Amino acid sequence: MSVLFALLISFDVANARGPGLPNVMVLATGGTIAGSGASSTTVVGYTAATVGIETLLNAVPELKTVANVKGEQVFQIASENMNNDYWLKLAKRVNTLLAQDDVDGIVITHGTDTIEETSYFLDLVVKSKKPVVVVGAMRPSTAISADGPINLFNAVILAGSDEAVGKGVLVALNDQINAARDVTKNNTSTADTFRTPELGFLGYMQGNKPYFYRQSTRRHTADSEFDVSSLDVLPQVDIVYGYANMNRVAIDAFVAAGAKGIVHAGVGDGSLARPAVEPALDEARKKGVVIVRSSRVGNGIVARNGEAKDDEHDFVVSDTLNPQKARILLMLALTKTTDTKEIQRMFFTY
Structure with missing residues (x-):
């Protein structure tokens, strides 16, 4: 120089x-x-x-x-x-x-x-x-x-x-x-x-x-409303990847391992395979696990009540966040609340 x-x-x-x-x-x-x-x-x-x-x-x-x-x-x-x-x-x-x-x-x-x-x-x-x-x-x-x-x-x-x-x-x-x-x-x-x-x-x-x-x-x-100054651990949140011929094994395993949240990286607009995946996610939600629908596509908005009836299932959608970033926001959201309506607000805010 x-x-x-x-x-x-x-x-x-x-x-x-x-x-x-x-x-x-x-x-x-x-x-x-x-x-x-x-x-x-x-x-x-x-x-x-x-x-x-x-x-x-x-x-x-x-x-x-x-x-x-x-x-x-x-x-x-x-x-x-x-x-x-x-x-x-x-x-x-x-x-x-x-x-x-x-x-x-x-x-x-x-x-x-x-x-x-x-x-x-x-x-x-x-x-x-x-x-x-x-x-x-x-x-x-x-x-x-x-x-x-x-x-x-x-x-x-x-x-x-x-x-x-x-x-x-x-x-x-x-x-x-x-x-x-x-x-x-x-x-x-x-x-x-x-x-x-x-x-x-x-x-x-x-x-x-x-x-x-x-x-x-x-x-x-x-x-941001999130504060990690007094946190020593973050809630366990895992990602399940969607694919043709998908089964429920990974979902059940994460729930059994103590997951507090699961991000489903679905095909297309966050679609859920039936009859294998959707019932497994429903059962996980009934056990208190928060479910976020994301997409493996990598671009675009995951539409709420689009490829799944999110209101009926009590699911959250990731908006435009890819699965790995949806996992991060869900972890931080769970440090504040388990209310899915409040968590959905966060996904539309951040």
Whole structure:
């Protein structure tokens, strides 16, 4: 990076934030962005979560031109190993930091496999309008053309910007900005994997500056009713996947294992197979398990009283949330109520 280019970056960000650079905290959780491979051409079969936060930050010395950056290793895992305990720990740490006057924004480095779930969980429980940006990489840090450094650089700029304030938790990779609620991993391996298929990106990173073109209309972060500050566990909620020739075995097993909620990832508009599945869900509901109808399709609204008589069954529909995000909202809803009408309100709100 030339001295002139670095000065231009510093000037742009300083103007956006007023005198001085923003203070951005980078919380590291592992993932491919912190991964390493056997050689510079290893882009599959690498080992995730091997590189620590200081190494990540030192690999992008340009960060000091756009923000006062500090790093913290919260945990170090591949994101397929993400669980509720990690989420609670991360959320509490984020809220503690955002309450400090000397923190303007937070970047979270994360594995891409569950980045959409962690970001949506945080979108529902973060208690601040300050920017929170979740970032990852599709290639390990040791690879030719590793995407982690530029993704991290952009994420720090975004987290320190005025433009990102009040936008909810953001997912930023590949020069694209997505809303946590809507983004999903769209491809197993390409760098442009993160998409909001029908609703579209919120904006782009270009020339070391964020450009927003839309924003989410759903409640989030500081306006959310959910609070995990005193929670040590989350209710058990499981997902049952719909398919041709489906049976009730998984539903019965989850109920027997103590599920408080089940998300049914149905075919089409959340359709329920009869006679195998619908009776099993009815029986689960009568035992107190809250049932949410979602869809495996990945786009569109699951219509209430559309492919099932939800009022009669006392089911909830997921609106446009995919199954994995419907699970997160249902878990948090169950920390407040078991009233399905109230839970349905939450699904139409968040």
